[in-house]
Amino acid sequence: MLQRPRRRCEGTAMGAIVLDLRPGLGIGPFSLGMPICDAFAQIEQQPTIYDVVHVKYYDEEPLKLDIVISFPDHGFHLRFDPWSQRLRLIEIFDVKRLQMRYASSLIGGPSTLATFVDVYALFGPTFPGIYDKGRGIYTVLYPGLSFAFPIPSQYTECCHDREAELPLEFPDGTTPVTCRVSIYDSSTDSKVGVGSLMEKACAPPLAVGSLYMEEVHVKLGEELWFTVGGQHIPFGASPQDVWTELGRPCGIHQKQVDQMVIHSASDPRPRTTLCVDYFYNYFTRGLDILFDGQTHKIKKFVLHTNYPGHADFNSYMKCNFVVYTSDFGGSFHRDENTSKRTITPSTKWEQVKAILGDCGRAAIQTQGSTSNPFGSTFVYGYQNVAFEVMKNGYIATVTLFQS
Structure with missing residues (x-):
């Protein structure tokens, strides 16, 4: 895997940016389906924000794994399909480093925990989530959007089935905190935002008559x-x-x-x-x-x-x-x-x-x-x-x- 870091610009506050969250569509200037060249163009237009960028790929077999553009200071990365080189999946892997705006509300970031209560209050009710007992992760799914919550070992009894309801709070009054947010095309399988099924996330279809990949x-x-x-x-x-x-x-x-x-x-x-x-x-x-x-x-x-x-x-x-x-x-x-x-x-x-x-x-x-x-x-x-x-x-x- 190759990583190409960019020079950090002095004075940039780590984790201070706010990006608009668009379920099923994208985040900030990055839209699902965009070619990788367009993503780099967005990065070049805002060098003081995206000042540390890693590009990762499998050098020996470049069609085997995603091409990944990662922003370690902001806690998210972009996954591009290696064949079409179009954005198929956005993952916020450190929610404390990135503040997201949905409608007029903020969630995540260094000063605001993205708790189960906050997610439920902001995005509303949804179907029961999916519990991965082996990983101890409970995933809440919305169209084109998923939130993963780690469940403490003492509360795994709350979730026995693969599809399980989870109370907004644990018996001791605490609530789980999001460890990962995934954004993917909402026209794909509704459960694609869970664990290994992330590999099935696809870039949205090209518009009729598009010349890209002609x-x-x-x-x-x-x-x-x-x-x-x-x-x-x-x-x-x-x-x-x-x-x-x-x-x-x-x-x-x-x-x-x-x-x-x-x-x-x-x-x-x-x-x-x-x-x-x-x-x-x-x-x-x-x-x-x-x-x-x-x-x-x-x-x-x-x-x-x-x-x-x-x-x-x-x-x-x-x-x-x-x-x-x-x-x-x-x-x-x-x-x-x-x-x-x-x-x-x-x-x-x-x-x-x-x-x-x-x-x-x-x-x-x-x-x-x-x-x-x-x-x-x-x-x-x-x-x-x-x-x-x-x-x-x-x-x-x-x-x-x-x-």
Whole structure:
């Protein structure tokens, strides 16, 4: 697991922030379903509040566990689905560090205990909660929201069944205090906010017509096809064609140096030769398009997977590409047989080699050793396509060109 702390800003009072609690929707500026890039944008906009941030992920198998953005000073974290990179679950794990506002009332924080009595008074009656005898935790469920209460051992007799009523107060007059608050999509299973069932919490469905995680189908050496909008972008298309099909790019920049020209026997120019080619950057689509500076025609596409552990993580949203191999029959329809011969962001390098064959040694790409803490990547080339592969065997980028 990797943790990336941010520098603390002096003078920030730990635990002093107040965030609006929106059951089933989110907390503060963080909304369920938001892409991880949008969450980072919110953090960057308020650096004095979110001044210590840890990013955690499973480096060896990045699709196996959530990507987590944690705020240790404020006692909560955001859990993102590792495939879609959308926020699926918000957990307040230290209620004393975060004060929440619901309607016009406050709950939690360093000066206000979030007791069972307070929760019941603020959110109203609900169905009997669920008691986990093994963990000694009683969970109260509301739509899209759950509160977990530890039950002292001397009072476990109050809860015999999995679904059990719990008095607002124990026999000695005390009341349990919330140890964890969970916020999840209210359209999921009503009991998803309990214990191990948290793993079933899903990001809410995308809006109809949303371009996020749109499948981009690739016919090697020919074109891209965008499945939601139906656009076809072939090699050789002009900037005007791309603007018409995809809209205004997020950025445009000139390619400063053609570093690969040294590998071309037909081009004797020195490696430092300035290049007049230029990129259109579509960060929200996870896509770069390279135009020839003289002909102004598309010569390359670069597709980004946005995996944590890569130097470009959080620079692009994830491109949900489907690369069809050279035996592609001409139709973009996928069936069981063609799916075995396609390459997607979840395809590991060993699987790519099984599909395309061994291509020999890789070129090493460092991305600048001083600015890149994640180490080198490896670039493998085939006819019409090159794969940049991370040390864990996952694809970082796919570069498409015409041989």
